[in-house]
Amino acid sequence: MTTPGNRRRALAACLVAVVVGAVALAGCEAPSGAIAGSAEADQTQGQSELPSSSAPGVSSALSCSPDSLTTKVEHELTFATSTPAEPPYFEDNNPGNGKGFESALAYALAHQLGFHDTDVVWDTVAASDLTSSASQPFDIGIGQLPITVAAARSVDFSHAYYLVNQSVLARTGGPAAAVRTTAGLRTLRLGARAASAGMATIRRDVRPSRAPRAYPSVAAAERALQAGRVDAVVVDLPTAFALASAGSGLVVTGSFPTPETGTQWGMTLERDSPILACVDQALDALATSGRLAAITQRWLGRGAGLAAFS
DSSP, X not given: OOOHHHHHHHHGGGOEEEETTEEEESXXXXXXXXXXXXXXXXXXXXXXXXXXXXXXXXXXXTTOSTTTOOOSSTTOEEEEEESSOOTTTSSTTOGGGSOSHHHHHHHHHHHHTTOOGGGEEEEEEOGGGGGOSSXXXXXXXXXXXXXXXXXXXXXXXXXXXXXXXXXXXXXXXXXXXXXXXXXXXXXXXXXXXXXXXXXXXXXXXXXXXXXXXXXXXXXXXXXXXXXXXXXXXXXXXXXXXXXXXXXXXXXEEEEOOOXXXXXXXOOEEETTOTTHHHHHHHHHHHHHHTXXXXXXXXXXXXXXXXXXXX
């Protein structure tokens, strides 16, 4: 029986490390790729795997085309996400406009499978439906879904398309807002949730001149930032985007290199989905071609104005 852990190990050699500004690949032919329940909170339990528009193109290893795929509606590919569909993953609460990281990725996947934009349909569902074992009216669910053993009992996960990395969250107009280098971060007052990936990133990658401040939760770290007790906090990028988009006067300034382990996001399909193998193959092709990395950079990296901290 194939488990999420087994699939993760099988794909580890081709894990796409999308660094803001650089993409590292191990053993592949070419370059590839709100607080409660956040990616930060899931960091220790989201064990997953990873893979991997151009004009529509069909991969050759499997017979994957609109004519051969058994989709919910013949010759259509139906995606679903929850509402609201928020930036930077979607734009204007409209997943069908191709704007935002996950909307753009969905259309790139559809193209890779041979579908045209007019063949792509979107449903809006409750967030719980994206990982429900019940029969659903859509082919693929997408919406920042961490690949976990628990969820994999109810749905099939695709190969992962995003490995969550850490980022810097600062006050708009504060001392850290204009800092774009790791050296510039070293003299600032930094904070993070205690024993988190963010705290490990501060100690390992920044090595600040003064001890970072540890907080019992991301919410506590955010309050300290808002109160000016720290200049910046380091949290996972999805959580940082969520906090910054809440209109709280915070800004995401940059991100750190993608780690080799951690929470990964995948698309969901019904158990034993007849199109899973083709979806995985298409994601792998996007990773190998560099298209996945380009989409990630456009919406979650330098294209979004983020610095690349090293």
